[in-house]
Amino acid sequence: xxxxVESILDYIRAEYTDYAIMINGEWGSGKTYFWNNKIRKRIDxxxxxxxxxxxxxxxxxxxxNLEDISKKIFIETTQLMDKNLKKYMNASGQSAIPEYAKxxxxxxxxxGVTQNGDKIDYAKFFSTDDKVLCFDxxxxxxxxxxxxxxxxxxxxxxxxxxxxxxxxxxELSTKLKSSxxxxxxxxxxxxxxxxxxxxxxxxxxxxxIRDKIEYVFDKANDYERIKEKLIGETFEYAPEFNYIxxxxxMRYETNADLIRFLRENTGIIISTFNKSGxxxxxxxxxxxxxxxxxYEMVNxxxxxxxxxxxxxMLIFTIAxxxxxxxxxITKDKFIHIMDNEEYKSILVSSRVLMDNRQFxxxxxxxxxxxxxxxxxxxxxxxxxxxxxxxxDMKTFKNNMETIINTIDTEKLPGYKxxxxxxxxxxxxxxxxxxxxxxxxxxxxxxxxxxxVVKLFAYFSYFxxxxxxxxxxxxxxxxxxxxxNVASLTSEYCQxxxxxxxxxxxAESSEMEEVLKHFYEINAQLKDKMYKEKAEDIFKCIPMxxxxxxxxxxxECMDIPIFKYYDVYQMFQxxxxxxxxxxxxxxxxxxxxxxxxxxxxxxxxxxxxxLKQVIDDYIKGKDxxxxxxxxxxxxxxxxxxxxxxxxSLFAKVE
Numbered sequence: 197x198x199x200x201v202e203s204i205l206d207y208i209r210a211e212y213t214d215y216a217i218m219i220n221g222e223w224g225s226g227k228t229y230f231w232n233n234k235i236r237k238r239i240d241x242x243x244x245x246x247x248x249x250x251x252x253x254x255x256x257x258x259x260x261n262l263e264d265i266s267k268k269i270f271i272e273t274t275q276l277m278d279k280n281l282k283k284y285m286n287a288s289g290q291s292a293i294p295e296y297a298k299x300x301x302x303x304x305x306x307x308g309v310t311q312n313g314d315k316i317d318y319a320k321f322f323s324t325d326d327k328v329l330c331f332d333x334x335x336x337x338x339x340x341x342x343x344x345x346x347x348x349x350x351x352x353x354x355x356x357x358x359x360x361x362x363x364x365x366x367e368l369s370t371k372l373k374s375s376x377x378x379x380x381x382x383x384x385x386x387x388x389x390x391x392x393x394x395x396x397x398x399x400x401x402x403x404x405i406r407d408k409i410e411y412v413f414d415k416a417n418d419y420e421r422i423k424e425k426l427i428g429e430t431f432e433y434a435p436e437f438n439y440i441x442x443x444x445x446m447r448y449e450t451n452a453d454l455i456r457f458l459r460e461n462t463g464i465i466i467s468t469f470n471k472s473g474x475x476x477x478x479x480x481x482x483x484x485x486x487x488x489x490x491y492e493m494v495n496x497x498x499x500x501x502x503x504x505x506x507x508x509m510l511i512f513t514i515a516x517x518x519x520x521x522x523x524x525i526t527k528d529k530f531i532h533i534m535d536n537e538e539y540k541s542i543l544v545s546s547r548v549l550m551d552n553r554q555f556x557x558x559x560x561x562x563x564x565x566x567x568x569x570x571x572x573x574x575x576x577x578x579x580x581x582x583x584x585x586x587x588d589m590k591t592f593k594n595n596m597e598t599i600i601n602t603i604d605t606e607k608l609p610g611y612k613x614x615x616x617x618x619x620x621x622x623x624x625x626x627x628x629x630x631x632x633x634x635x636x637x638x639x640x641x642x643x644x645x646x647x648v649v650k651l652f653a654y655f656s657y658f659x660x661x662x663x664x665x666x667x668x669x670x671x672x673x674x675x676x677x678x679x680n681v682a683s684l685t686s687e688y689c690q691x692x693x694x695x696x697x698x699x700x701x702a703e704s705s706e707m708e709e710v711l712k713h714f715y716e717i718n719a720q721l722k723d724k725m726y727k728e729k730a731e732d733i734f735k736c737i738p739m740x741x742x743x744x745x746x747x748x749x750x751e752c753m754d755i756p757i758f759k760y761y762d763v764y765q766m767f768q769x770x771x772x773x774x775x776x777x778x779x780x781x782x783x784x785x786x787x788x789x790x791x792x793x794x795x796x797x798x799x800x801x802x803x804x805x806l807k808q809v810i811d812d813y814i815k816g817k818d819x820x821x822x823x824x825x826x827x828x829x830x831x832x833x834x835x836x837x838x839x840x841x842x843s844l845f846a847k848v849e
Contacts, residue, residue, distance in 0.1 A: 200431055201234050207429065208328060208358050209244050215428030216352045216359035225475040226440050227362050227433050228332055233443070239328050247326045254330065256337040262347050327357055334363035341368060345422045352426060361427070441465060444481055454491050461510055468511050471563050472518035483517035486582060493587070498596050505599060508570040509578065515564040516582050529556065530579050535598065539574035541615050572599055610634045611643055611651055631664055635674060641681030645714055646689045648679050649696065652710050672706050679717055688721040723760065730761040738773035748784065754792040756799035763805045767813070771826065778825045782832040789836045800840055807833040
């Protein structure tokens with residue numbers, strides 16, 4: 197890095213130059229940091245041939261016209277000539293004027309209150325041989341790059357001002373090719389049509405249009421021509437990450453515990469950063485800032501957290517920051533993984549059963565945790581924090597309690613170990629005992645239904661490999677009976693497909709039978725769950741209507757809840773409600789069918805029966821407001837039923 201610094205300073209020291217130099221590097225790699233901390237200070241402190249050099253720095257980010265650049269140069273120059281400003285900056289150790297302060301100084305200049313009435317020193321104002329211009333973020337300007345370089349060429353070629361341009365040429369090239377792409381495509385298509393080439397099939401249409409665009413609008417060649425004229429040397433910036441990361445860590449010096457932990461784990465930070473495959477120090481800076489919050493929350497609420505867990509949290513925070521923010525994945529790649537157990541289940545399935553459906557997760561783990569052993573490697577609260585910027589306290593506490601209770605894998609039930617740990621990590625002298633403990637837990641119904649299905653996939657695999665002495669007929673019998681026992685205490689599994697996609701399900705007649713049995717029991721559990729919900733919610737009519745409205749809106753709008761409640765009891769409750777509530781209920785039902793017609797179709801049989809019960813009740817009754825309201829209710833039920841004309845329900849009925 198020192199060689200690069202000296203090469204740049206040699207350019208500044210040169211007696212005569214008619215060219216600029218360029219510092220090229222990726223976004224976020226620390227080019228501006230390098231300028232401010234390695235180059236600018238050295239130039240501002242230089243005296244050469246009796247000259248005291250002065251740097252003038254301008255970011256071109258967001259610049260929309262060349263006049264804005266002129267204004268920036270004028271503002272920077274006049275501020276640097278202000279004697280009082282210079283005196284203050286020297287006394288306070290300020291090396292650069294903050295952007296906020298510049299705004300105030302600009303306004304002060306506008307109203308004529310700066311420089312204490314001193315006249316401008318035109319000798320200094322016209323002096324060019326002691327100035328060094330630095331233009332940063334060339335690729336981020338909103339002005340044509342060719343125009344900007346032509347503008348800068350005036351300073352270099354005519355005034356011989358030392359000029360440094362900082363940019364990311366890779367992004368610059370992309371920008372040159374993609375600007376006004378819609379207009380270019382239209383013109384290229386028009387020209388191909390006029391030339392009679394549009395209908396020809398010797399090459400794909402996309403390729404023909406691309407070639408025509410490059411031929412007609414070859415901005416890249418224009419850029420290369422003016423660069424060749426303007427830029428004498430291009431320096432590739434390859435940062436010394438150890439030095440820069442040390443600088444990033446200095447901002448945490450006020451937190452003694454945190455800075456000690458970070459310095460102890462500098463190797464992990466650098467290693468994880470390198471594994472990200474990017475040079476984006478800006479993302480690393482944000483990741484370390486996120487980890488500061490995480491570290492402080494863990495230390496405050498769980499001060500005895502295992503050191504290895506804290507190291508893993510550091511790796512995970514940096515890793516997932518790069519994966520999400522560097523555009524490697526979509527933000528929702530991890531969104532369906534709810535905890536470490538699920539994360540490890542995916543890994544075990546992909547490694548043991550050779551399931552490639554979760555290839556990305558396996559690659560993520562292999563990359564960032566290579567040669568780093570830790571049983572707990574996924575932290576949902578960190579994933580949520582990085583993805584949404586919300587620190588979810590409930591998820592945080594759930595994660596931490598789970599960590600405390602499962603950090604020692606020896607305390608885990610055998611079936612949990614098998615689902616979350618590669619089986620080859622289990623010692624040979626332990627394996628048989630773990631298999632027997634799993635079978636015992638399945639027989640006693642201690643394993644949830646969905647976990648029984650997952651375990652069956654592993655036992656099938658073990659049986660084929662000869663690792664267990666049970667044949668498939670015996671295994672199937674044990675697992676079938678185990679599911680029957682588990683059904684007495686298990687809850688309905690809402691997303692079995694999402695659960696089962698985590699593992700590789702080998703196709704076999706035995707597996708099909710197990711899955712069929714699972715879905716039958718799960719359907720029964722669903723009916724049981726909805727019946728309990730229906731009983732709990734509908735009993736609020738007519739005495740607790742506010743509670744009914746609240747729960748129905750939140751829990752029942754998109755589920756066929758009427759299917760699970762006795763029609764005659766429903767009629768009794770509705771008929772006992774006051775007239776206003778009868779009107780409100782029918783309005784809710786009309787609104788509900790408009791939005792969730794497909795979801796609530798299974799309840800239509802009961803809706804039809806409820807309409808018939810109401811019609812039978814009001815038939816021949818003397819007219820009263822209640823009777824009118826019930827009649828209107830029946831008509832609304834008819835409106836709902838009409839939505840399903842031609843549906844499978846209507847055909848069956």
